[in-house]
Amino acid sequence: MGDALPVAEGDGRQRILTAAGKLFSDKAFDAVSMNAIACEAGISKANIYHYFPNKDTLYLAVLRAASHNLRAVLNEAVNAHGSVVDVLRHFARSHLQVLLNRPELVRLVWREILEKGAPRAQEFAEQGFADMFSALVDVLKSGQSRGELRPDFDPALVATLLLGANVFFFQSRDILRHYPPITFADDPSGYDAGIVEILLRGLVP
Amino acid sequence: MGDALPVAEGDGRQRILTAAGKLFSDKAFDAVSMNAIACEAGISKANIYHYFPNKDTLYLAVLRAASHNLRAVLNEAVNAHGSVVDVLRHFARSHLQVLLNRPELVRLVWREILEKGAPRAQEFAEQGFADMFSALVDVLKSGQSRGELRPDFDPALVATLLLGANVFFFQSRDILRHYPPITFADDPSGYDAGIVEILLRGLVP
DNA sequence: CCGAATGTTGACCGATTGGTCGGGTTCTTT
DNA sequence: AAAGAACCCGACCAATCGGTCAACATTCGG
Numbered sequence: 001m002g003d004a005l006p007v008a009e010g011d012g013r014q015r016i017l018t019a020a021g022k023l024f025s026d027k028a029f030d031a032v033s034m035n036a037i038a039c040e041a042g043i044s045k046a047n048i049y050h051y052f053p054n055k056d057t058l059y060l061a062v063l064r065a066a067s068h069n070l071r072a073v074l075n076e077a078v079n080a081h082g083s084v085v086d087v088l089r090h091f092a093r094s095h096l097q098v099l100l101n102r103p104e105l106v107r108l109v110w111r112e113i114l115e116k117g118a119p120r121a122q123e124f125a126e127q128g129f130a131d132m133f134s135a136l137v138d139v140l141k142s143g144q145s146r147g148e149l150r151p152d153f154d155p156a157l158v159a160t161l162l163l164g165a166n167v168f169f170f171q172s173r174d175i176l177r178h179y180p181p182i183t184f185a186d187d188p189s190g191y192d193a194g195i196v197e198i199l200l201r202g203l204v205p
Numbered sequence: 206m207g208d209a210l211p212v213a214e215g216d217g218r219q220r221i222l223t224a225a226g227k228l229f230s231d232k233a234f235d236a237v238s239m240n241a242i243a244c245e246a247g248i249s250k251a252n253i254y255h256y257f258p259n260k261d262t263l264y265l266a267v268l269r270a271a272s273h274n275l276r277a278v279l280n281e282a283v284n285a286h287g288s289v290v291d292v293l294r295h296f297a298r299s300h301l302q303v304l305l306n307r308p309e310l311v312r313l314v315w316r317e318i319l320e321k322g323a324p325r326a327q328e329f330a331e332q333g334f335a336d337m338f339s340a341l342v343d344v345l346k347s348g349q350s351r352g353e354l355r356p357d358f359d360p361a362l363v364a365t366l367l368l369g370a371n372v373f374f375f376q377s378r379d380i381l382r383h384y385p386p387i388t389f390a391d392d393p394s395g396y397d398a399g400i401v402e403i404l405l406r407g408l409v410p
Numbered sequence: 411c412c413g414a415a416t417g418t419t420g421a422c423c424g425a426t427t428g429g430t431c432g433g434g435t436t437c438t439t440t
Numbered sequence: 441a442a443a444g445a446a447c448c449c450g451a452c453c454a455a456t457c458g459g460t461c462a463a464c465a466t467t468c469g470g
Contacts, residue, residue: 012447026321028233034428044449046430051447055428111319114312114376116231126380137386149408156386157399158408164373165366171319172369175331181342181361194362201355202407217417239458249419251460260458 013051015041021062025104028111029059029120056120063112063121070105071128074098078135084143085200088162091136092192096166100188106170133159158199165195218256220246226267230309233316234264234325261325268326271313276333279303283340289348290405293367296341297397301371305393311375338364363404370400 019041023032034055038045052058077094080087099106112125133156140155169176169191177185184191224246228237239260243250257263282299285292304311317330338361345360374381374396382390389396 028235028320030233030236030427033426035426045428046450047448049429107319107321113380114316114319115233116312122379126383129377129380130384133384134386150406153403153408154388154399156384157389157396158403160373160377160381160387160396161366161370161400161403164377165369167376168365168369168373171372172334172365174327175318175334176365178331179335179338179361181339182365183359184362191362191365194359195366198358198363198366198407199403200408202403202405235457238456240456250458251420252418254459255417 012043012047015043016048016051016058017062017065020058021066021104021108024059024062025066025108028115060121063108063125066105066108067125067128070098070102070109071131073102074128075131075135078132084139084146084148087139088143088200089193089196091139092162092166092196093189095132095163096169096188096192099166099170100173103170110167110171132163136162161199162195166192217248217252220248221253221256221263222267222270225263226271226309226313229264229267230271230313230316233320234260265326268313268317268330271310272330272333275303275307275310275314276336278307279333280336280340283337289344289351289353292344293348293405294398294401296344297367297371297401298394300337300368301374301393301397304371304375305378308375315372315376337368341367366404367400371397 016037020032020037023037023040034045034048037058038048041048048058052061074095077098078091080090080094082090109125109128112121113129136159137155140149140158143149144151144155169188173185176182184194221242225237225242228241228245239250239253242263243253246253253263257266279300282303283296285295285299287295314330314333317326318334341364342360345354345363348354349356349360374393378390381387389399
C-alpha cells in the first residue's frame with residue numbers, strides 16, 4: 001500500500017505523529033493501518049506501540065495536534081484592525097488562505113466533525129470552530145454598535161454565512177473547477193472579495 | 206457490531222442496498238464490513254455475493270442509488286415560479302429542507318466528494334452538484350437580465366454562496382446548536398430566510 | 411412430475427488487521 | 441565500565457477482513 005519513502009525528521013514520536021497525520025488526513029480511520037503508518041514513518045509497527053498504547057490514542061493525538069496547530073495559525077491570521085469593513089475583508093481572505101495552506105489539518109478536523117458513527121473527539125475538534133465564530137461575531141457586533149453595519153441582522157447568522165462560504169469553497173474547490181461559468185475556483189482572494197462585496201452591498205439595485 | 210434487527214422489505218437485492226446504504230452513510234467504506242451489511246439486511250454474507258460481485262461494486266451501486274434519489278428529490282423541490290426574489294427564497298428553503306430530510310443520502314454523496322484517497326465515483330457524485338448549480342445560476346442570470354437584480358455581481362459566485370450556506374448549515378448543525386448566540390440551529394427556514402434577506406439587501410445601511 | 415434456474419447458506423480460505431512479547435541495541439547516568 | 445532506562449524490531453497471536461465454494465432449498469416452465 002505505502003511506497004512512500006520514510007520521513008527522516010524529529011524524534012520517533014514526532015515522526016509517528018507526522019506520518020499518521022499525513023495518512024489520516026487522506027483516508028478514514030479504518031482505512032489507515034498501523035502497518036502503513038509504520039512504513040510511512042520508516043519504523044517498525046511494534047515501535048509505534050512504544051509511544052502510543054493503541055490506534056485510538058494515536059489517532060486522538062494526531063487530531064489534538066492538528067486542531068491545536070489549526071487554531072494557532074487561524075488565530076494568528078485573523079487579527080486585524082481598521083474599519084469593520086476592512087477587518088471583514090481581511091478576515092475572510094486570511095481565513096480561507098489558512099484553509100487552503102493547511103488542507104491536511106482542515107480535512108482531519110472536518111472529517112471528525114462529519115463522522116456520526118464514532119464520535120471520537122467531536123467536542124475537541126469543535127474548538128477551532130468556537131474561536132473563529134466568536135471572533136467573527138464580535139467583529140460584526142462592534143460594526144453594528146458603531147453604526148458601520150445595519151443593526152437589524154443577526155451577527156451569528158452572518159458569521160455562519162461567511163465561515164460556511166470559505167469552508168464550502170475549500171471542500172468543493174475541485175468540483176467547482178470543472179464548471180465553465182466559475183472563474184474563481186483558482187482565485188480564493190477574488191472569491192472572498194466578491195463574497196464580502198455582495199454581503200455588504202446586497203444583490204438588489 | 207450490528208445488533209439491529211433485520212430489515213424485512215423488498216427483494217433480496219433491494220434489502221442489501223438499503224442496509225448497505227444505511228451503514229455506509231454512517232461510517233466510511235473500510236469501516237463497514239460485509240458481515241455487518243449482511244447482518245443488517247438479515248441475510249448471510251455469502252448471499253450478498255450472489256447479487257454483487259464484490260464490495261466495491263456494492264458500494265458503487267449504493268452511491269449510484271443515493272445520488273439518483275438525491276437528484277430526483279432536489280430537482281422536484283427546486284422548481285418554482287414568480288419573481289426572481291421569490292424563486293430565490295423558495296429555492297434556498299426547499300433545498301435545505303431536502304438536505305435535512307435525507308441526511309443519509311447527503312452524507313453518502315458528500316463523503317465521496319471529500320475523500321481524496323480513493324476517488325471511487327467522484328465524477329458521478331458531482332452530478333447533483335451540477336444540476337443545482339446551473340439551475341441556480343440560470344435563476345440569477347434571469348434576474349439580472351430582467352433588472353430585478355444588480356448586473357454587476359457574478360451569478361456563479363452567488364450560487365456558490367447560497368449552496369454553500371445550506372451545505373454548511375447541514376454539516377455544522379450539531380455544532381452550531383452548542384453556541385448560545387446561535388438561535389437558528391433548529392430553524393432552517395428562518396436561517397435561509399435570514400440569509401436570502403442579507404444577500405438581497407446587504408449589510409451596510 | 412421433473413429438471414433447470416435461481417436463492418440461500420455454513421464452512422472455509424488466504425490475507426490483513428490491531429496488538430503482544432522477548433530480546434536486542436543504544437543512550438544516559440553514576 | 442557497569443547498570444538501568446529508553447528505544448527499536450522480528451516474530452508471533454487471535455480476530456476479522458473480503459471473498460469462494462459446494463451443497464441445500466425454493467421456484468418454475470414444460
